[in-house]
Amino acid sequence: MNQPENLSSNPSLPTSPVSRRDFLDWVIKGGLFATLAGMLFPALAYLWPVTRRGPAGGLVEVGTVDEIHVWGSKKVVLGGSALIVVRTPAEFKAFSAICTHLGCIVYWDSAKQLIACPCHAGFFGLDGRVVSGPPPRPLATHPVSVVDGKIFVKP
Amino acid sequence: MKHLMVRWLRERFDVESIRGPLKHQIEKPLPKNIGWFHTLGSMSLFLFVSQVLTGILLLVYYRPTVNEAFGSVKFIMTEAYVGWLYRQIHAWGANLMVLIVFLHMLRTFITGSFKKPRELTWVFGVVLFLLTLVFGFTGYLLPWNQLAYWATTVGTEVAGSIPWIGEWIKTLLRGGDSVAGETLSRFFVLHVIILPWTMFAVIVIHLFLVRFQGIATMDRVGAEKEIKKGEGTPFFPHHMLKEGVVFFILLGVLITLAILAPFDLGEKADPLQTPHAIKPEWYFLPMYQVLKYFPKLVGIFIVSLAPLFLFLWPFLDKTKERHPLKRPISTAIGALALLSLLVFGMMAHLSETKREFFGRTYQFDIYGIPHPAAAEGGELPGNRP
Amino acid sequence: MASFILLFFLLAVPSAVQAQSSIENNSCITCHSDIWEEELKMSVHGRENILCQDCHGGDPTTLDFDAAKALGTGFIGVPDKKKIAETCGGCHANVETMNFYGLRTDQLARYQTSGHGKKLFGEGNAKVAVCSDCHGAHKVLPIADPNSPVYPLNVPKTCNHCHGDDKLMSEFGLPSGIFKTYEASVHGKALFEKKDLSAANCTSCHGSHGAIPPGVKDIGAACGKCHVNEKKYFLESVHVKAAEEGKFSECISCHGNHGVQRASKMLYREACTTCHEQGSAAAQEGEKIFHVLAKSERGLKTAEALVKRASIEGIFVEEETGALEDAKTNVISMAPVQHSLSLSKIAELYQKFEEVAQEIKSRVHKKRQALKWRRAALIPIWIFILMMACALWIKYKRLKGR
Numbered sequence: 001m002n003q004p005e006n007l008s009s010n011p012s013l014p015t016s017p018v019s020r021r022d023f024l025d026w027v028i029k030g031g032l033f034a035t036l037a038g039m040l041f042p043a044l045a046y047l048w049p050v051t052r053r054g055p056a057g058g059l060v061e062v063g064t065v066d067e068i069h070v071w072g073s074k075k076v077v078l079g080g081s082a083l084i085v086v087r088t089p090a091e092f093k094a095f096s097a098i099c100t101h102l103g104c105i106v107y108w109d110s111a112k113q114l115i116a117c118p119c120h121a122g123f124f125g126l127d128g129r130v131v132s133g134p135p136p137r138p139l140a141t142h143p144v145s146v147v148d149g150k151i152f153v154k155p
Numbered sequence: 156m157k158h159l160m161v162r163w164l165r166e167r168f169d170v171e172s173i174r175g176p177l178k179h180q181i182e183k184p185l186p187k188n189i190g191w192f193h194t195l196g197s198m199s200l201f202l203f204v205s206q207v208l209t210g211i212l213l214l215v216y217y218r219p220t221v222n223e224a225f226g227s228v229k230f231i232m233t234e235a236y237v238g239w240l241y242r243q244i245h246a247w248g249a250n251l252m253v254l255i256v257f258l259h260m261l262r263t264f265i266t267g268s269f270k271k272p273r274e275l276t277w278v279f280g281v282v283l284f285l286l287t288l289v290f291g292f293t294g295y296l297l298p299w300n301q302l303a304y305w306a307t308t309v310g311t312e313v314a315g316s317i318p319w320i321g322e323w324i325k326t327l328l329r330g331g332d333s334v335a336g337e338t339l340s341r342f343f344v345l346h347v348i349i350l351p352w353t354m355f356a357v358i359v360i361h362l363f364l365v366r367f368q369g370i371a372t373m374d375r376v377g378a379e380k381e382i383k384k385g386e387g388t389p390f391f392p393h394h395m396l397k398e399g400v401v402f403f404i405l406l407g408v409l410i411t412l413a414i415l416a417p418f419d420l421g422e423k424a425d426p427l428q429t430p431h432a433i434k435p436e437w438y439f440l441p442m443y444q445v446l447k448y449f450p451k452l453v454g455i456f457i458v459s460l461a462p463l464f465l466f467l468w469p470f471l472d473k474t475k476e477r478h479p480l481k482r483p484i485s486t487a488i489g490a491l492a493l494l495s496l497l498v499f500g501m502m503a504h505l506s507e508t509k510r511e512f513f514g515r516t517y518q519f520d521i522y523g524i525p526h527p528a529a530a531e532g533g534e535l536p537g538n539r540p
Numbered sequence: 541m542a543s544f545i546l547l548f549f550l551l552a553v554p555s556a557v558q559a560q561s562s563i564e565n566n567s568c569i570t571c572h573s574d575i576w577e578e579e580l581k582m583s584v585h586g587r588e589n590i591l592c593q594d595c596h597g598g599d600p601t602t603l604d605f606d607a608a609k610a611l612g613t614g615f616i617g618v619p620d621k622k623k624i625a626e627t628c629g630g631c632h633a634n635v636e637t638m639n640f641y642g643l644r645t646d647q648l649a650r651y652q653t654s655g656h657g658k659k660l661f662g663e664g665n666a667k668v669a670v671c672s673d674c675h676g677a678h679k680v681l682p683i684a685d686p687n688s689p690v691y692p693l694n695v696p697k698t699c700n701h702c703h704g705d706d707k708l709m710s711e712f713g714l715p716s717g718i719f720k721t722y723e724a725s726v727h728g729k730a731l732f733e734k735k736d737l738s739a740a741n742c743t744s745c746h747g748s749h750g751a752i753p754p755g756v757k758d759i760g761a762a763c764g765k766c767h768v769n770e771k772k773y774f775l776e777s778v779h780v781k782a783a784e785e786g787k788f789s790e791c792i793s794c795h796g797n798h799g800v801q802r803a804s805k806m807l808y809r810e811a812c813t814t815c816h817e818q819g820s821a822a823a824q825e826g827e828k829i830f831h832v833l834a835k836s837e838r839g840l841k842t843a844e845a846l847v848k849r850a851s852i853e854g855i856f857v858e859e860e861t862g863a864l865e866d867a868k869t870n871v872i873s874m875a876p877v878q879h880s881l882s883l884s885k886i887a888e889l890y891q892k893f894e895e896v897a898q899e900i901k902s903r904v905h906k907k908r909q910a911l912k913w914r915r916a917a918l919i920p921i922w923i924f925i926l927m928m929a930c931a932l933w934i935k936y937k938r939l940k941g942r
Contacts, residue, residue, distance in 0.1 A: 021938070024931060024934060024935055024938075025935075027927070027931045028931050028935060031924070031931060032928075034924070035403075035406075035928070042237045042240065043208075043241075045236040045237060046215075046235055046236050046237050046238055046241060047212070048236065050230075050235055077859055077862035077863065078862075080857070080858035080862050081862055082865050082866065097865075098865055102872050103868060103869075103872070104869040104872045104873065105865055105866055118769075118873050119769070119869065119872045119873050119876060120767075120768070120769055120876065121768035121769040121772075121876075133768065134738070134766070136736075229856070232856070233856045388940075392935075392939060393936060393939055393940065396932045396935050396936035396939070397932075397936055399928070399929075399932040400929045400932045400933050400936070403925045403928045403932070404925065404929060406925065407921065407922055407925040410918070411922075414914045414915060414917075414918055415915065417854060419854055
């Protein structure tokens, strides 16, 4: 289980007390060094910025402006729930993509310029309100801001 | 290289005159009665350092606002590399620190080390223990999850029942009428700035007193013999090695707890939804339970007696003997206090829960008294042959 | 000259009274104050100053009992059913009058096409419903008023006044137990239990003023008003031709009408074989669809259970929860799509669902694996710690021994 005991009972290794003590000191010094390194390296790794996504809370980047053409859309998963980002000539809008009827994921119907639910033909306008169909409540809207060609949404 | 550096220093500082006292301090002989339990103090210090370091790491990503606190802790636990480990070690470290500081205090009590001339060391030690508890209380709120939010609401409510100034203290603690963003900011400032530096200062005083007066022996008060050179165990390297052994085991325990029994983050605080049976952290449970039995005012009075007695104990127990068996009254009071802490803590832990013992389900009421719960589909008591 | 002035007064006085809208001066109300206080006052008409004489005729300017109901005053007393329809229509079918109230004016025209209207106007049968039977006579309230008998929640009970009357219905050869059947249906439950005002009530399918049972050909239109996607996909199915030929009554052949229940995949086992023989190619196709649906329902439950369990284990499953919504969409979408009876379309949805479900599964597995690794890492950590502890201990022993 532990090195020093095993080594001391091993006849093939030098058995003079001086070298055994040296070896023990070496184990202790090495061990302490390893302990320090073992603490330091994870800490450095922890400090290394997470480039995938900024810390949660506040706005989260969901893509670039070029990704979505005018009257186009993009679906993103944020905070355990799906969102749909729609681009109008004037601005970007983000809505919860979960239909308020039975929870299907809605899509952007660019021909009708409405957000549509594939399941029971619910339609939502660009303000999230129900235009037609069975959904009982409007879609929740999420604040969007565009900075340097990047789209940020508040989950 | 080493030689060059030493020379560089020597040319600028009077190294020789520092070396003597330093060597004296490092190799200072400790009395023979020093045992494994004497490492508890150093372990408390180790945990404090660990808390400071992991705390600094957590601060890198933590954001103390109502909207972001929960999310940032979640970020630390899910996104940042090994962030989960640092949060768990910080959380478990806090719990272990309360335990180990308490055990250190218990050791001091049992060996009678608090007696003359070390009364002040004890008093500062009690301050450190209380600071540890406040650390725990303020830190608990910071993840801004349901449990934290409501435990803090209840905790500050207790302060509100102090006569005359209670309401004022409650508002001061909360920074408003209810636990909210202002409370979070206050607790944050306390937890990461005021408490660490206060604790640091008190630790310095505590340690200075310990080194200055030396470790207590088991000799009667006033009959302590000076340890002669070569008689006791040198602090370095002898005792340090012993502490190293305990340090590594404690480190292992800390990591193991962090991995095998991680603290849940739970759900984000919701001021509109009170969870069932909110309880404070385990180290406040005995106090919490005592408060239930008495009307508010009396309860507060009784609970505030405990730290008062802790502070005053060296001045109350003025017998000359240090050995616990030679001062039976003092030991009995200590044992009784410990027992009541355990009993009240256990009752608080069981209260308002449903548990099964020997195949029967019991419902524990708010006072921790068990009532046999009506087992579903079980036989009626009258039907027994 | 005197007679001219008299004539002028006769013509001018009533309109002056109306304009001043003085209810105190209305002699009808003076005597029939109970009707005014309890019914007319709070009705839409009372509030708009449409008073007794507007429907019943008579002269409200005179307090003389006989003069008020004299021959020349147009007094009609209690109007018969035909007269009711005509009287209401007098205003409500007038585009100019109704314009500023924002009300439609086709009610009378529709009524004349309804089962009720045809009986009344065509056969002179007065045992049918007219305006007042549903809307009330004196106390007519707006549809949006929950106390109105035609408020969506109250419609089934209002219809049931007559349609639940066994004796009356037997005269027309109609069933009288429909209210009970409807009450237990998915629509009835939605309306009465969930108070969902958008749930279909009698008028949603039969029409209100033009109430008539939809024929075989019109059922699809009636249901399709709300069930848009189901209708759309049905039009792609093999049954369309049979429906056009009048051999197959679109929705109700499988779902029933008044007692329609929440549809389940079991319909493939129950409904198909009412027309198709057991074991026939069509029935087998139905069985196949049944299996895909069953498989997806099971799959969705498994995926949901997996994510829930993982979350209880302390794993963060936000992304998986999001993906679960995606998976769920595919399964929910199967409900309307299956009306096309196209196995390939349903299988396509199942394929999409399966992909997402697999993705969720592998993600959870990966996260669980990471937790396992953490635990496994404890073994080398403890070996190292024990080694260090022993090394330090041995060193201590040696130093002490020296």
